[in-house]
Amino acid sequence: MAKYDEKMRIPDLPFDVHRELIDELSRDLGWIVLARYIADEYDIFSLSWMNDFEREQNPLDSRRQIQKLFDELDKRLCNVGNLCILLENCELLNALSVLCYPEPLTIVKQPKSELGKDNAMIAPHKGITLSCKATSLPPPQYLWYHNNVELENETNGDLNIVVTSTTQEGEYKCQVMQRDRDGYLMRQLFSDTFYLKIKPLPVVIIEQPREYIEVKEGGTLILTCKAIGHPEPRYQWFRDNILLNGQDSIELRINDFSVQDEDVYRCYIVNEISSLYSNSTTVKMEQTRCKAVAKVALLIANSDYTNFDPVKKAKNDAALIARLLEDIGFNVICLSNLTVNQMRNAINIFCKLLSEGVYGLFYFAGHGFNMQDNYMLAVDSPKKYLRTDAICDSQLLAMAHLETDPTLLVVILDMCLIVPSRDDNPEIHKEIPIIYEYKSKKNRRNLIRAYSTSRHCPSYERKANDFGLYVTHLSKYIKSTVPVTKMFKQVQISLEKTLKGRERDQIPQLTSIVVKPYRLTDMINEAIKSLSTLITFPTRTILQTFTRLGVECKITVGSFELPYLNIVRIAVAHVNNYEVSFRNRFPTDPNNLYSFPGKNECILYNPQTSKGRVIISICRNGNELETIEFNMNDYIPCLLHELEQACGV
Template identity: 50%
Template sequence: MYKFDEDMSIDCVPGVVYKQLIDELSKDYCWNKLAEHVAKRLGFTESIWIKSLENNGLNNVKRLPAENLLDQLNMRMCTVGILCNLLEECNLLRALSVFHQPEPLIITEQPNCDEADVNIALGEYFKLRCQAIGLPPPSYVWYHENLPLENQNSEEINLFIDNIEREGGYKCLIAQYDLDGLTLDKKFTNTVYLKVKPTRVLIKLQPLPFVEVEKDNVLELICNAESHPEPKYQWFRDNTKLEGQTFNILRIEGFQAKHEGKYYCQITNDISEIYSNKSIVVIDLPREKAVAKIALLIANEDYDHHEKLKTPKNDVAKLAELLEQIGFQVISLMNLTVNQMKNAMKLFCSVLSDGVYGLFYFAGHGFKMQESYMLAVDAPMSFLRSDAICESELLAMVLPTDPALLVVILDTCQTVPPKESNPDIHKELPTVNEYRSRKNLRNLIQAYSTSSHRPSYERANTDYGLYVTHLCKYITRDIPVQKIFEETGKSIDIWFKGKERNQIPMFALTITKPFRLTDAIYAGKFFHN
C-alpha cells in the first residue's frame, strides 16, 4: 500500500519525502541502475542518457544525477505509481520504501532447514543461505557463537574451514531499519552447528634423535602434533610408560645415569595412533681430544684367482672423503698382495702412538676360521690362511703402539671356505697371534659387515657396498663412536630385504671413555714416532 496517490506527479511529492528519495537513489549509484532501466524502456542510447544526467543543470548550478533523473521522469509525466513500478522492477526496494507502507519482516528460507548439524573436513567450504522479505528490505549479519562475522552481510556465507576454531553454531540476524536508521524489526534464523570431521594425528616436530644432558641438569624433549580432536601424548623410555609425562614436552629434573635410554612419544586421538621417532638420551661426559687421527683404508677388488668385486674402490673413496671431513689423515690403498698388506699395516703402526685415534678399514674377500681373515688379491684358488691377513695379526701389530682409540672395520664375508675347493686349509695348523698393549686392552672397537658364518653382499647397479652405504650415514655424526655402529646396524635391518637379510652386521667393543670420531685434535700438536 502506497503512502501517496499513485496518480500524483513526482513534483507534487512533499519536499521531505522528495529529499529522502534523492538520498536513497544517490547511495551506491542506485540512480544509475534506475537510469539504465528507463533508457531501455524508452529506447534511449544508454551512454548518452547517463552522461546527460551527470551534467549540471541550468546556470551551471551543481545538481545530483538523481535530481536530474527525477526531473527527466517528471517531464515525461511519470507519476508516483509509475515510479514505484520502475523501482520495484530494478529491485531498488529502499527507494521504493519512501513511497510504500512498511511490510512485515518474514524469514522465507532458513539456513540448512533439513539438518541442524553439518560435518565438514578441514580444507573444505561451509556454505549457508537464508532469505527474508519485507519493506524496508531486510539486512543480514551472520554470527558465529554469538559474535558477528566480519564482512558476512549477505544472504549467503561460504567459509573456508582451515582450522577447528571454525566449529560451533552459525546463525543470521535479519533486521529491518527505516530510512532514519531506526529498528523496525529483527529476527535470528535457526542455528546450524558446524562440526569439523576428525583428522588423523600428524607429527609436525619430532624429538631430536640424539641428546646429551649434563648430570643433574634438566632433560627436555619436544614432540608437536596436529589433529582433530586435540592429540593426546604419552612418553615412553625403553618401552616403559613414564607416568605423568602426558604433554608434548617431556621434562625430567636432575638427570642421572638411570634416566639414560631411548625415549619416544605415543600420540593418539579418537581415530588414530602414531609414534614419534626415538631419541637416544645419554649423560654428557667430558669430551676427549686426540693427538692425531689416522686411517688406513684398503680396497681389494681385482683378484687374480677369485671373483672380481665391484664396489671396494668406491667404498674406500667415499669413506676417505668423509673421514677427512672430520679431521682424519687418510691412507687409501688398492689391490694389495699379502706382502703389500703387511707392509701397509707396518706403515700404519709407525704413525700411531699414545693419544692417536686409529681407524682401519678393509673391503674385499674374506673368510672365518676361528678368526676373521682378509684375503689378498694374489691368493690362489685353493688358499691357506697364510695367503690372507688374520685380524689378530693386525691387532698384534697395532695395539703395542697404545693408540687412544682403535677402530677396526672388516667389510668382508665371514663364511668358512668349503672343503670341496679348499681341503688343505681345513688341515692347516693355524698360527696363533697374541696381541696386547702396554696399557691393557681398552678402547678397541671391532666392527664387521656381517656376523660369523654369514655372507656380505654387493648389490647390482649400485656404486657402493651395502655396509658402507649405511655406515656413511653416521660416520661423521657427533655421537659416541659405538653409536655409529649401533645405528648402522639398525639402518641395515630396516632396509635389507630378501636374501640380504642374511647379512647381519655386528660389533664388539671395550670402550671406557666417551670417544667420538669427531673429537678435536690438540691444537699445535704434531705427532711422530
C-alpha cells in the same frame, strides 16, 4: 512499497533521489547488469547499442550511460513502478531501496546440514557449506561466528568449511544486519546455532623423545613427546614401566638430576579412540667427555676390479663418510682402487699415526669374503685368489697395535662376507692361513668393529640409490654425540627397519670391547703434525714453455675428485690454437691415464705408479709438434709415494 507515485516518469524524480539512484547503479557496474537484463528479457536494445554500453567502464562515462539508459526507458514509457520491478528482478536491492520504503529484516533460511539437521559430523579434509538467507530492504548484510568469535572475511550468506584442524569443531551462527542508507544499524538478527563435530582421530605421535640423553648432575632432565588426535590426546610418563605421578603433559621435567634418576623413560598417549607408547629414552648421568690427541681416518674405496664386477657405490660411500668425518674434526686419508701392496702401505702409514691418545677410524668398501677371518680384496686380486692376495681385519689390528696403542680404534668393513665357493676356488680351501696376533701394550679396551653384514652373508646396494644400504644409514648417525657403541646400534636398528626381500640376508654386526663412552665427536687437544705433510694436496699452477714453438702455457695439477688423494687432474691452458695430448713416460698395466679430447686435460689414477712422469705434447691435426716430460712428483701428496714402497707385512 515505493516512496513515490508508481506512475511517475523517471525524469520527474526529485534531483537528490535521481542522483542517489545513479550513484547506486554506478557501484559494481550495476547499470550494466540492468541493461543486459532489459536487453535479454525485452529485446528493446540493439546489439550495437549494448556494445557501446559494454565499452563504457569509466565512472564519469558510466553516469552519462546511466542517464542515457534512463532516457531510453522513459521513451518506452517505463515509469517508477516499472523501474522498481526491474531493479528487484536484477537483485539491485541497494538501488531499489532508494525508491522504496524499508522492509523488515527476516531470516528465511537457517543453516542446516544436507539432512536438515542443526549439526553434522565431518571427517578431516572433508567439507560442508552452511547457508543463511535473509530478506530486507535495504538488503541484509552477513557476518559469521565460530564459538562467538567473528570469522574474518566471511561476509556472505554461504560459509564454506573444509576441516583442516580439530579447532574448527564447535558452534557456528550467522549475524544478519540491516543498515540504512547512511550506514546506521537499523536491526540485527542471529541465525539458529549449527554445531559442527569432527570425526574422532586416532593418536599419532609427531615428535618422539630422543633415544639417548645425558644430563649433568644437578641439571634438569627434559623429554618431549608430541601427538595429534581427536579428541585431544592425554599424556602420562613412565619410568621403567612405573607411572610417574604429576608427569602428565607433553613435557617430562625432572629437576636436580642425580644418578638415582638414570633409567629408561617413555610416554603413554591416549584419547577415546586409541593409545600409543612413545619410543623409550635411555637417560644417563653426563660423564666427563673424553678428549683425543688427534682423530685420523683411512678410507679405501675399491670399485673397479680387474677380475670382478665393479662395486658401483663404493666411491660414493667412502666420499660421503669422508666428508662427514671431516665435519667432526677427523684428518681424513681417502683413497680409491688400490692394489694389495698399496693397501698394505696405506694401512702401514695409517697405523704409524695411531699413537697414544689418538682416535683412529678405518673404513673399507669393496669386495670381501670370509674364511675364519674377514678379508678385503684389492683391485688387482686374481680370479682364483688366495688369502695372501687379500688383507684381513686381524692383520689390520696386528699392524695397528704392533708399535702403537691408540685410545680408540674403529674398524668398519662394508663388504660381503660370503665364503668362496669350493668348486670355483678350491685352492683357497687348501691354503694354510697366516695367524696374526692382536697385541696391545696397555689399552685392551679400545676396539670397535662394525660390519655391514655378518659372516656367510651378503651386503647389498640398490640401483636407484646413490649409496649402499649400510652407508645410507651410517651417514645418519656418524656425527651424533652419543657414544660410539650406541651410535652403531642405532645404525643397525635403522637399517633393519628398511630391509626388504632378500636384503634381509644382510645382517649388520657389531663387536666392541670399549668401556669408556668414547664419541667420534669428542674434541681434539692437538693435531698430528706429520699427517698434514703426508696428505697436503693444494692445486698448483706451473708456467711451462715449449721453446721450439714459442708457446708459454700454464699447467694446473690438483685433485680431480675430492676427497680422494690418488685421483689427479692435469690441465694445460693458453696453448693458442694447438691441441694437447698426454701419455705416461713409463707405461702402466692397467692403464691409469685418461685424456679428454678437446679439453686439453687428463686424469691419472694412482699417479705414483707411473713414477710421476707424464709426456705432454703440443699437436696439430693429430701430429706431435713438440713434447716435454712433466714430473708430477713435486705436486702430488707425499703419501702416494709411500704407497709404492715394498711392504714386508
